Amino acid sequence: SQQGEEDPQALSIQEGENATMNCSYKTSINNLQWYRQNSGRGLVHLILIRSNEREKHSGRLRVTLDTSKKSSSLLITASRAADTASYFCATDQGGAQKLVFGQGTRLTINP
Amino acid sequence: DAGVIQSPRHEVTEMGQEVTLRCKPISGHDYLFWYRQTMMRGLELLIYFNNNVPIDDSGMPEDRFSAKMPNASFSTLKIQPSEPRDSAVYFCASSWGNRGRSPLHFGNGTRLTVT
Numbered sequence: 670s671q672q673g674e675e676d677p678q679a680l681s682i683q684e685g686e687n688a689t690m691n692c693s694y695k696t697s698i699n700n701l702q703w704y705r706q707n708s709g710r711g712l713v714h715l716i717l718i719r720s721n722e723r724e725k726h727s728g729r730l731r732v733t734l735d736t737s738k739k740s741s742s743l744l745i746t747a748s749r750a751a752d753t754a755s756y757f758c759a760t761d762q763g764g765a766q767k768l769v770f771g772q773g774t775r776l777t778i779n780p
Numbered sequence: 781d782a783g784v785i786q787s788p789r790h791e792v793t794e795m796g797q798e799v800t801l802r803c804k805p806i807s808g809h810d811y812l813f814w815y816r817q818t819m820m821r822g823l824e825l826l827i828y829f830n831n832n833v834p835i836d837d838s839g840m841p842e843d844r845f846s847a848k849m850p851n852a853s854f855s856t857l858k859i860q861p862s863e864p865r866d867s868a869v870y871f872c873a874s875s876w877g878n879r880g881r882s883p884l885h886f887g888n889g890t891r892l893t894v895t
Contacts, residue, residue: 699881700881702883702884704884709888710888710889711784711871711873711886711887711888711889712823712871712873712884712886713886714883714884714885717881717883719881757823759884761881766811766828766830766835767813767825767828767836768813768825768884769825770815770822770823771822772822773822
């Protein structure tokens, strides 16, 4: 079963704009991770946020976590064509080793 | 570091045939995961190993699926007999450490088509 659900399912924006993707989950977590998947490739880890953190930055990426609402968001600032990919959140379901992935958001950056 | 290596990249087979997917994890990683990705069901965890021992195989869909990890540098996922509904991209991933704090490193997957 899917733990995380991303919203929107697809997003298309112009290069230079900011992109925001949301993830909701159902059970308590210790950590939440975001991954990117380019077409025909495996997933690549972007950032991890712990349940006691509210916000985390990495370059042009900003992740927020609201455990009371069981939701997280990924913001990509100043988007580039190379950011075109699918983005997935993954949760550890209360500390289990296995990660459960959402369905992903397909992001398209138009030049 | 070569990353997680999967083979073959593409596999086309006929229904009823045996299929074996292979994975070499990153050296030093103690966890190995097999995922399946389809448009309908997304990414599903099939099984994972810790120090070569299967820990959770609750995601393995049927007895037709089996996975082994004979040593720290090699794992296989076998489907016998294969069916058209097994068509999907199969990913292997590895990590070091536990409790969901460790990033997973994915291979580029094996695209399986069963006709």
